[in-house]
Amino acid sequence: MRHWFAANRSKLIHALRMTISCLAAFALAAALALPQAFWAVITAIIVTQSSVGGSLKAALDRFVGSLLGVVYGCAVAILMPHGDPPARALALLVAVAPLSFFAAISAGLRVAPITAIIVLLGTSGASLGPLGFATDRVLEVGLGCVVGVLVSVLVVPARASRSVLVTAAEVARLLARQLDALAADGSAAEGNTDGKGQADMNALALRTRKALTRLETLVGEAARERRSRLADLPDPDPLLRTLMRLRHDVVMLRRAVWEPSRNGAPEWSWAPVAAAAAARLGSLADALAAGLLPAPSDALAGALADYRTAIDGMRKAHRTRDLPTDMLWRLFGAGFALEQASRNLADLEERVADFAARP
Structure with a gap:
């Protein structure tokens, strides 16, 4: 009981x-x-x-x-x-x-x-x-x-402003789980054809979308609390926009690395970047839920620098010259998605800091 x-x-x-x-x-x-x-x-x-x-x-x-x-x-x-x-x-x-x-x-x-x-x-x-x-x-x-x-x-008031932080942390953790799944699945680099893996990823994506929809409703309710002077938290709308952009980045990365290739795939180094981004999302989610300042970390920046170095090495070795167009799209599309995710994670870090040490 x-x-x-x-x-x-x-x-x-x-x-x-x-x-x-x-x-x-x-x-x-x-x-x-x-x-x-x-x-x-x-x-x-x-x-x-x-x-x-x-x-x-x-x-x-x-x-x-x-x-x-x-x-x-x-x-x-x-x-x-x-x-x-x-x-x-x-x-x-x-x-x-x-x-x-x-x-x-x-x-x-x-x-x-x-x-x-x-x-x-x-x-x-x-x-x-x-x-x-x-x-x-x-x-x-x-x-x-x-x-x-x-x-x-x-009577035991439930503030939408507080629920915003809890739900936003849930969205961040779901996005981190998607990135972890992509980074951990070694077959994704060569085009994942595992039906179960695809089904699990689709289930995670559906849960993320539902959580974002719930967050959008809570943000509207929190805005009314702020206008009525019933809450003094910062405007949560920028937090929602940042998480929506991060979801778009994850969708772009998944499409770039999950599509099966008929001609094989080169040695990609995007997985460490995705793993670092997932770890950063998880730490930011924990800080957001606890109302704490996010701990600084350079792991994502280092992994992204290694990715750029690997891509530059492929180009200098002329390994991208004979790649088919769809493979090039996947290669550079993954890089673009990871770059955007890195920028949006930096923005999320600022949003989390805005809510730190608030009641």
Whole structure:
């Protein structure tokens, strides 16, 4: 059980926050005698996300969408008679069509047409009137938004800014594993045809892409926390851009050295550079996750210098003269990818230093 709780700690905390949001919203709605307390409860649960930044976004989207739907739906209900089914259908058309267009433009406004439909067709609106029903709806949704955000901030808060560092370190480690796999596989220098090796590399690439997608979402949430003065970490967007460039470098290297060659391959010396880059990525990932300054290292620069020397030696010995075009592309493409990776790793080192010694 102890291991289970440790593995599911974040999920259990999120469930706790949602439960507290639900009960707090219900208690406040009952205390304020709101006629439809369930809207406040539902909104509080929707707004309570896994991070503070996510809760801020959900609250803004929910409130703005509901307010737009309430105002426009109330105007249609007042200006257009909708007592019989044909008139109600026409009112629905007028209310839903433009709001659906706005929802297509911005996903955050998807609740707007739903709210307008509730204002027009809700049974409570018949007794309260469109204006009274709309007012209660805004109060209930606003209450749910406030409760959801407050619970996210006060009850075991999970900052997206911190999750950015953990996820960025995960991306760096996955990229390092890809480089390690390329460097360790001796057959890659001659064109790897091992189906299992290719499948493992594809699985690593898929995990890296998913982690980058998750990181991009967290960066957006962290930006909202910074704008709301809920976090004082540096802007994580440059960190995301650097990791995306490094992923592109790894993809380029994999394509250059993994493609099978019909004519054999020369003695390549790219593997030590890839291994040094993987080691550097791993150390930077550890420093980023721990909030420490990255330790200096010249291993990558030395391996890259040896690579250049080897390529120069091949050219002076005229060993590249008779190579086919695809082999030349692979040879110099690998060199270009490694050069770019070295520059981007230097940039990543600066980004890691920006986050060092931060809470």
